[in-house]
Amino acid sequence: MINMYEVRETNEMIEKENLDVRTITLGISLLDCIDSDLNKLCDNIYKKITTLAKDLVSTGEEISHEFGIPIVNKRISVTPIALIGAAACKTPSDYVQIAKTLDKAAKAVGVNFLGGYSALVSKSMTAADRIFMESIPEALASTEFMCSSVNLGSSKTGINMDAVRLMGDIIKKTAEASDSMGCAKLVVFCNAPDDNPFMAGAFHGVTEGDSVINVGVSGPGVVKTALEKVHGESFEVLCETIKKTAFKVTRVGQLVAKEASKRLNVPFGIVDLSLAPTPAIGDSVADILCEMGLEYAGAPGTTAALALLNDQVKKGGVMASSYVGGLSGAFIPVSEDQGMIDAVEAGALTLEKLEAMTCVCSVGLDMIAIPGDTKATTISGIIADELAIGMINQKTTAVRVIPVIGKGVGESVEFGGLLGHAPIMPVNGFSCDEFVNRPGRIPAPIHSFKN
Amino acid sequence: MNKTIITVVGKDTVGIIAKVCTYLADNQINILDISQTIVQDFFNMMMVVDATKSPKKLGTIQEELDGIGKSIGVVIKCQQEDIFDSMHRI
Numbered sequence: 001m002i003n004m005y006e007v008r009e010t011n012e013m014i015e016k017e018n019l020d021v022r023t024i025t026l027g028i029s030l031l032d033c034i035d036s037d038l039n040k041l042c043d044n045i046y047k048k049i050t051t052l053a054k055d056l057v058s059t060g061e062e063i064s065h066e067f068g069i070p071i072v073n074k075r076i077s078v079t080p081i082a083l084i085g086a087a088a089c090k091t092p093s094d095y096v097q098i099a100k101t102l103d104k105a106a107k108a109v110g111v112n113f114l115g116g117y118s119a120l121v122s123k124s125m126t127a128a129d130r131i132f133m134e135s136i137p138e139a140l141a142s143t144e145f146m147c148s149s150v151n152l153g154s155s156k157t158g159i160n161m162d163a164v165r166l167m168g169d170i171i172k173k174t175a176e177a178s179d180s181m182g183c184a185k186l187v188v189f190c191n192a193p194d195d196n197p198f199m200a201g202a203f204h205g206v207t208e209g210d211s212v213i214n215v216g217v218s219g220p221g222v223v224k225t226a227l228e229k230v231h232g233e234s235f236e237v238l239c240e241t242i243k244k245t246a247f248k249v250t251r252v253g254q255l256v257a258k259e260a261s262k263r264l265n266v267p268f269g270i271v272d273l274s275l276a277p278t279p280a281i282g283d284s285v286a287d288i289l290c291e292m293g294l295e296y297a298g299a300p301g302t303t304a305a306l307a308l309l310n311d312q313v314k315k316g317g318v319m320a321s322s323y324v325g326g327l328s329g330a331f332i333p334v335s336e337d338q339g340m341i342d343a344v345e346a347g348a349l350t351l352e353k354l355e356a357m358t359c360v361c362s363v364g365l366d367m368i369a370i371p372g373d374t375k376a377t378t379i380s381g382i383i384a385d386e387l388a389i390g391m392i393n394q395k396t397t398a399v400r401v402i403p404v405i406g407k408g409v410g411e412s413v414e415f416g417g418l419l420g421h422a423p424i425m426p427v428n429g430f431s432c433d434e435f436v437n438r439p440g441r442i443p444a445p446i447h448s449f450k451n
Numbered sequence: 452m453n454k455t456i457i458t459v460v461g462k463d464t465v466g467i468i469a470k471v472c473t474y475l476a477d478n479q480i481n482i483l484d485i486s487q488t489i490v491q492d493f494f495n496m497m498m499v500v501d502a503t504k505s506p507k508k509l510g511t512i513q514e515e516l517d518g519i520g521k522s523i524g525v526v527i528k529c530q531q532e533d534i535f536d537s538m539h540r541i
Binding site for chain 1 (some may be wrong): 456458476484486488495497499509510513527529530531533534535536537538539540
């Protein structure tokens with residue numbers, strides 16, 4: 001039988017170390033909603049989402065109360081809308097109408113976010129994909145709960161540079177249209193997973209079933225507290241401690257996922273083994289790196305420490321869950337992690353170091369505020385660099401940068417809530433115009449002769 | 452059987468166990484195990500109970516126990532056992 005020590009340990013993790021289940025995400029396929037009549041399509045989408053997800057929020061809250069574990073977000077992901085709207089949408093504003101429908105549906109069922117305003121263009125774009133991408137700035141400016149993502153490359157197809165160039169421009173336009181806030185809900189990917197429960201990149205992949213429950217766990221605070229007890233010990237002890245902690249954290253995610261799946265009568269998909277920070281003090285991935293022995297995240301040794309952390313989290317988590325998927329790794333979103341913010345403000349962490357860190361962890365350059373006058377081609381260059389890391393290393397990488405209109409380096413921006421606040425980081429100002437403006441795509445890499 | 456774990460933490464005072472047990476008895480909640488210690492003047496108790504025969508829902512029991520806790524200055528939590536089992540048992 002469970003003993004008092006174990007009960008106290010679990011409850012302390014929840015009460016003092018910010019252990020929570022970050023999200024229950026209900027994936028919904030909209031493929032059967034497709035219609036060439038836009039109004040009918042929107043009607044189908046609204047009905048399907050509000051029917052399938054009607055009990056999502058109440059069930060999440062029920063589970064949260066019964067087990068005494070906070071479930072911070074309840075979310076929905078849908079089939080990439082570029083596909084769903086292709087038959088009905090002739091102009092970007094047609095897609096915006098779908099965006100507004102999604103937003104209305106999200107509001108009706110009470111979820112925190114709805115993801116899947118997405119396009120998959122890793123090799124090339126259809127005419128509909130292009131119209132869709134052009135609709136993103138207005139779609140994000142005129143909605144509240146909707147998140148957008150675009151997959152621009154993969155290890156199998158290479159990088160679609162035409163789409164990268166377009167997205168550099170779209171990110172700028174989104175910033176201009178939405179007072180920069182829209183960019184916090186827009187992410188571009190290489191090797192985007194079909195079953196990611198985390199925003200802004202969640203969408204319900206076309207290989208998925210009609211509906212699915214995916215769960216994302218959290219727990220940087222728990223790992224940090226566990227490491228405080230092994231100060232100065234060997235790497236073996238360090239790694240074992242992370243592994244054991246990750247196991248415990250993931251077990252909670254698995255329990256919640258199975259329970260939600262049973263109660264909602266929706267198949268269980270995956271648990272995403274992620275250390276997802278929040279701006280709350282003590283809920284920071286950067287703090288874990290500091291606890292390992294770095295003065296600030298960004299100091300020499302950061303990439304190694306992060307690689308170690310990420311790998312041990314996976315090793316501990318994999319055994320705790322029957323199905324693992326999504327992004328699964330340590331997240332390093334700057335604005336959502338107080339330790340990262342401190343590191344940037346101290347001058348310890350730069351964009352280039354963050355790029356290096358993304359080589360060894362998911363998911364990429366995340367929630368980074370950059371000067372509002374950064375050129376679109378420069379943003380495309382940053383995207384191309386980050387996607388190249390994903391393409392060559394066969395991992396997911398992403399870019400969510402936020403050009404802050406009217407502000408420059410040294411100033412900061414407030415996003416509010418889970419999105420936090422961020423100091424604006426300097427961007428390398430040398431031009432990549434000519435490179436980015438070349439048409440076509442970067443070919444898929446060779447998967448042999450590994451070096 | 453679906454077991455529930457009740458934890459009581461707070462400053463020690465007379466009658467904590469009596470109050471909690473009276474409530475449980477009044478609501479047909481059977482106590483399967485109790486352990487209790489005092490750590491640095493703080494009262495710590497854990498009970499394993501079976502609430503399946505109680506006419507009240509877990510949510511109601513949680514709220515009412517929370518109320519009792521507040522009236523005697525302790526924190527009473529009531530959670531399904533599964534969360535501890537998943538975390539500490541393979």
